[in-house]
Amino acid sequence: MHAIRLHTFGPAENLTYEETEDPRPGPGQVRIAVRAAGVHLLDTALREGMRGPAPAPATLPTVPGREIAGIVDALGDNTSEDLLGRRVVAHLGFAPGGYAELAVTDADRLHDIPERLDFAEAVAMIGTGRTAMGIVQFAEPGPTDVVLVPAAAGGIGTLLVQYAKNAGATVIGLAGGPTKTARVTANGADLAIDYTDPHWPERLDTHRGKITLVYDGVGGDTARTAIDLLAPDGRHIVFGWSSQGISSDSPYLVEGLSTNVLGPEMMRRAGGPDPVRTLELRALTEAAEGRLTPAVHRFPLAEAAAAHRALENRATTGKVVLEP
Known part of the structure; x- marks a missing residue:
């Protein structure tokens, strides 16, 4: 087979x-003929040898990647024959191996792919x-909310915009450049703002003190501006720091407003x-029933x-x- 090796x-x-x-x-275990492999920002940190929520691989060479979808093409012992030929998707956990034409995982990690989803969407x-x-369970939006989503054209941001709109909220999305802001508008946001414009906060002056919920995966100056816009009882839900790289510490968390949802609490x-x-x-069900539609940026495996x-340059x- 062909694979990406580090x-x-x-x-x-x-x-x-x-x-x-x-x-x-x-x-x-089963072996999957991979049709799509997910690339995560964490993958770029692990590629550099950094440690994040998951440990860096102990030995090299390694095949990165922990999210795959494809067709079961081989079975290990003590595995149901019914799995052979099934369209499945799986997260490999801390075991890498996804950037490849073939990958192995435990049978109990598999999910059937809903009929309306292709392999990349399932990933x-x-x-x-x-x-x-996991993020929305900390702050479910509702019809009275004004929700701000930084990085609204990203994978998570796209889904958060859709989820908040489905809940009846007013949604404001930030994205970099006219192409991305157009996508945010098409995704259902009531207002899409280009954060590469240095004057972008001024476009939100009429919303100052009225934003009730920020889903923040960006951090840095964008997060500080978002906090300034929050209503007194607003909620600042933090799930990442893409503008500052991978970090377990955030200098802009505000007591009484900010909730860091990364880590064990999400699982609890x-x-x-x-x-x-x-x-x-839950995620697959939302997509299967048409309430959420993921945005996908495809690259050949090679x-x-x-x-x-x-991904590192925010050009996605x-x-x-990745598609073999």
Whole structure:
């Protein structure tokens, strides 16, 4: 098979497209002929050898990637024959191997792909969608809310805009450049603002003190401006710091307004014996019933390095997916 391999930590150019041995499923596992593999911002940090919520790979070379969708083409021992040939999607957890034509995972990680979704859309919902469902459980929007979504053209931002609009909220989306703001408008936002314009906060002067909810995955100056716009009882839900890189600490959290939702609390809120699976199922159900439609930015598998560069440079719209 062909796969993307990382031999040395460093820049995107260190991701190489190579031919390697086909993996074989072990007991309780399946092998998937991959049709789509998700690319996460965390992947770019791990590529550089940094540590984030998941540990950097202990040994090199490695095949990155933890989100896959495809068709089950081989079974390990003690695995149901009914799985063979099924369209499935799975998050591999901390075990990498997704940037490849073939990948192996435990059978109990699989979800059937809803009929209305293609492989790339299913990958978007199993990763990005799962996170979005984890975020909204901290602050469910409603008809009286005015919701601000920075990075509204991104994978998570796209879903948060749709979710808030479905709940009847007024939604304001921030995005970089006219192409992205047009996408935000098409996605249903009541107002789309280009944050690359240095005067963008002025367009929100009439909303100052009226925004009730900010879903913030950006941080930095954008977050500080958003907090200034919040109503006195507003909610600032923080799930990332893309403008400052991967970080476990945020200098702009405000006591009484800000809630950092990253970490174990998201899983505790989801509940159930397997909270990760609870969120995955919720995300897939929302998409299957047409309430959420993920945005997908597709790259050929062989162009994984270009996908990483585009993601790091904010040149993508929606969930970044590699297709073999």
